[in-house]
Amino acid sequence: MEKRTDRPSRPVTERRTFYDENNRPVPRRNNREDRPREPRADGDKPRYPHRPAADRSIEMLFGLRPILEALNAGRTLEKIFLLRTTKNSITQDISALAKAANIPVAMVPLEKLDGLTRKNHQGAVAFVSPIDYAPLDNIVARLFEEGKTPLLLILDRITDVRNFGSIARNAECMGVHAIVVPSRGAAQINGDALKTSAGALNLIPVCREPNLKDTIRFLHDSGIQVVGCTEKAEDSLETGAVDLTGPVAILMGSEEDGISPEYLRLTDHTLRIPMAGQISSLNVSVASGIMLFEVLRQRLAVKS
Structure with missing residues (x-):
């Protein structure tokens, strides 16, 4: 049976009128973008967190x-x-x-x-890469030609970008002439590293070497002693057991397991940083700053 109603039919295209509390007509918002947006609890994170962020x-x-x-x-x-x-x-x-x-x-x-x-x-x-890598042999030759005492920093498997940026900042402040990293197993130098370094990576040369063993041997042949920073060392940094006023390269290892044994065996000396707390471990960027400060302290003491 056909359903009947006394209500007149309304054209499909007719727009319904809405009224406010004072019985005044108000426009209807059809666009979702016009509606007031409530803040989400997740801090406006992307709806699809599994998808990579927009590329730079x-x-x-x-x-x-x-x-x-x-x-x-x-x-x-x-x-x-x-x-x-x-x-x-x-x-x-x-x-x-x-x-x-x-x-x-x-x-x-x-x-x-x-x-x-x-x-x-x-x-x-x-x-x-936001920087251009420099050849280590050219840097070493130029330093000796200019009558400077080389101070180099070798990083073994420092993979955290922000740690690397902080280390570069320490190195530039302490007068390091170049940072040496392996071509594999090193932190990616990107915008985050540049930001964390406070611009130091634009000032200090970075050398990317395919084999750190050959690099250490090259430094030995060039008259540069290699000093490793490790908690297993017998000599403590504050005793001044190692003369750091001459040409020197400081070797720092990863936070997980320190310097690789194959590189540690090639060092001329090893030093440990004295600590009095219960944790007895330092972030590698902090440890590098302490080691480089001792080099600078000894050199300034000789000049004075």
Whole structure:
């Protein structure tokens, strides 16, 4: 049976009128953007936290061809990620050029690349370094030619970006001439590192070396003693058991397990930082500042 009603039908396109408490017509808000927005409890975080954040294109390159062109142009790349299943002439050229320039290359699964960027990476992502790495042998030769006493800082597996930035800030303040890092297992130098260093990474040279063993041997041959900072050392820093007024390179290790044994065996001396607390461990950036201050203290005492 047909349902009847006395209410007149309303055209589909007719807009319903709304009234406020004073019976005055008010416009209807159809756009969600016009509605008052209440703050969310999560602090306005992205709705999809599993997706990577928006990329800063100045720090990243995407695609095989752009990365190959960047290498041919001599651009300084921090690290290159290639899709593990991609093997062609371009990837071979990228790997060869990267090896010649001491740029680490990682063969990774697709999930890793998708986690780095939301853009169409085509199986290749590279981080552009905000600094240009300097050759260590040129720096050492120039320091001796200028009559300066070299002070270098070697970092073994310092992977935290902010720690690295803080260490660079300490180094610049204490007169370090260059920071030496391995090409693999080192912190990525990016915008966060530059910010934490308070601009020090724009002032102090950073040398990326493919093999720290060969680097330490080179420093020995150049007349530079290598002093490792480790809690296992017999000599304590405050005793002045080691003369740090001559050419010296301070070796700092990772916070997890310190200096690698293979590098520790090559050091000329080892020193430990005295501590009186119960924790008996320091952040590596703090420890580097203490070690470098002792070098500066001894050198200033000789000058006075």
